[in-house]
Amino acid sequence: ADEVSEGDVIEARLASEEIEGDFMTVWAEYFAEHMYEETDGQFQLDVYPFGTLGDNRDINELAQIGVVEFVFSDFAWISAFVPEAQVLSLHYLWPRERMPEVLEWVVNEGNIMAFLEDAFRQNGLVPLGIVYEGWQWITSQPEARTLDDLAGLRTRVMGSRLLVEDYRAYNMSPTPMDYGEVYSALQTGLIDAQVNPLFANYSMGFYEVTDYFTQMWAEPFLGIPTVNMQFFDSLPQEMQDLMMGYFKDNIIAAADWIDERNAADRARIEEERPDIVWTEWDDAEIEQARELAMTVWEDTYPDIAGDGAVEALEILLEDIQNAQIALGME
Amino acid sequence: MALLWISMVAMLLLGFPFMVVILGSLLMYIAVTMPGFNYTVMVQQIINGISPPALVAVPMFILGASIISSGESAKKLIHMVKTFVGHIPGGLPITTNVSCTMFGAVSGSTQGTVAAIGTTMRPMLLKAGYSSPFSLGLIINSSDVALLIPPSIGFIVYGVVTSTSIGRLFLAGIVPGLLIVLLFSIYCVIYSKVNKVGVLDKASWAERRAAVKSGGMVIGFPILIVGGIYTGIFSPTEASAVAVLYALFLEGVVYRTLKWKALVKSALDTGIITGVVFVLVGAGQAFSWFISFLRIPQQVMPMLIGTDPTQMQIILLVVVSYFIMCMFVDPIVAIFVLSPIFQPYVISLGIDPVFLGTLVVLQATIGSATPPFGCDIFTAQLIFRRPYWEVIRHTPPFTLIEIGVTALIIIFPQIVLFLPNSALI
């Protein structure tokens, strides 16, 4: 790619997989502002919210072929482009306590980002960090208080093979389905449950058609801001450093933002549906579920994800352990 | 951009295939104004346009209807319905209108409705003496009302894009939807009386019993689908496959008229209609992608409404924009493209998003049957193999009724809001 010379205005585009006002689009706009100010207006980034440039698969691909320079996507979607990133879809990798701090340590001090950058680069992309968007909630019609309650629940998950295996391990019946179909499928009882972060459960109205919200502490929803490799490599070093730094420096700030948003959304749900039952699993339940999740780590995951992904899991587990030690958690 | 619009209109009028017009104009536009651009995005977006899983319902409903139409079922159903409503003025078109709305309400696919109900009802209407343009106008407009009655893909998409409660949107659509069905029915009665068509001899109860005995199973078709969806046994997409299964059961097991050759022909016809419609859906998607990518709406908006618009200005602009846009592209695409543009104004001016969403989906309803490019005009053109002029000739009365309802809602927002505001959720 052409080298960018000093003083040229650089115009770039970022496609977000969330709508205006939701986490990824808001933080993409903060990123754009930050870059504009720090470069004295030299770097100008236009943010395209979800729906304007195609579906999830499209926008990742647009970044890969360089039609847009940036994409803000989630851990499940990016896996279709970077198989090694599937490691982030495994259950019970992350501790329930102080998740954003652990993530911040892993991203900034651990070895996983270097490993992922290699993997992303082989696919024409460069990751700018990993951000936390709250834990995934299961909303269901029959109650999901225990592991046994999960058995047989027809549950909508994204159409990723590994996610299907994650939930199948708890004897659930994962049902991939179009996002737009989920509401009426819950309403008619076509499915019993679905998995999403809290803000999505509020904005999509899933709380209107399910009575039980369950926190298994299995899977945080993770966002991955990504830049096209050729574009990134053509930029001056200072600009690359600015980009690389932004999301890594703001993991905690972004987590606070989303936690606040989630708390506000939860308050709104509780106000509109005081009868909803909120359940958070305790250690005993988590331990049992974790054992089942481990069968996926050990058996299914290596089959699906291949050698690179197995290495990714080893690195990530070590990082997480070191993070907990560094944070004085163990 | 002006060059693009002028060349498109000229080519369309001269009889170029629509697919070629849309894609050819885009190619020319990119070549002239965006040198070095990656053309493969066009292909990506064409494929993206035909990819939503819910679209699979379209060929399946067409196939089910085609199987039924090629055998005995249609004739028996026609006979049965005729013995009951044939003697009422406007009885047949009212049946068409109500069945389309009911079927479309659950199938969620206006194109599937045109195929499934339209192919069954049109021969009956023609035999009863209604003109071909009237039957076509009635079928496509009645099918499109399905967009307002839950579950509606239009409301789901609007809810997703604007973070509006889908449950409240669903409730909001019911009254305007039923109002339109009522007004269409009144129009059918007046039309039938003025033109003195549709009134047949009243059948005896013995005739009716016999007709129900031979044709009653066909009624199982909508009942199975409606019941299956509302009880959660299958999704609208799956219901379309169940419709095929039931069609095979009826024609193969009950009536034993199913011929292998007819079945193969049904599959082929279905595939061709699907291909022709879907390549256009894809082309429309590619086109709107470029409109978004070039940020054309963001440039045009300030010119239209200045910097300090009022509530009413925004509401009218939304209505007019969707009305025009839905005449050209698929309503779902229009919602994706336009909603984010208006959303900041909607929030800052405190416009109720449920109220606005209902107006938006109503415009999609109108636009799907409005020339030049309402998508169900082409669906009807293909399914019934009638010329363009004939399909659109009798749409104005229906469109006027719907524009009237739009005005009514703007003047009395309570028509839309009283249900969602009084409901408990």
Add this chain to the structure above:
Amino acid sequence: MLEVLKRTGHRLILAIDRAEVAIITGSVAGLAILLIANVIARTFLQSLYWADEVARFLMILITFVGTSYAARKARHIRMGAFLDLMPARLEKIFIIIISIFSAGVLFLLARFSFQYMNQMRMLGQTTPALQVPYWLFMIIVPIGFGMGGVQYVRTVFKNLIEDEVWLSAEQQSEYDEEITHGY
């Protein structure tokens, strides 16, 4: 010599026709079977998690083979209203111009689809459920556009060689099948 060429051409056209018909018919049937199987599987066992992906593949197949077939049979949607009003000679001229332009557009799209497919192949992207290379889904796209382009070229020659007006190489008038169309 010319006879041999003509006969081979005829056979080729017949073979293409049969192949297109078989693919379209088979894909529609396959789609129906797949969806029905999925209802049964989800009700009694578990959803076929790959059903959406296979359905999507079949839809792409139907659309692009259908595009080629429809070009051959003049079934692409167009507004024939003004064309119908023209005198035969003028109509013929317009059909030739339209067909040349259409062939050009479809050939270009065939080229870009081929490039897109190659991009996918090089980037090694896989589908989320089945984990098969994504570019395999695309193979039919350049073929469908390319074959469609060929049909418009044939239309040009047909109209140049013969006296009558032909909408496509295999279709003379648009509405000749109507009314008894099985419905």
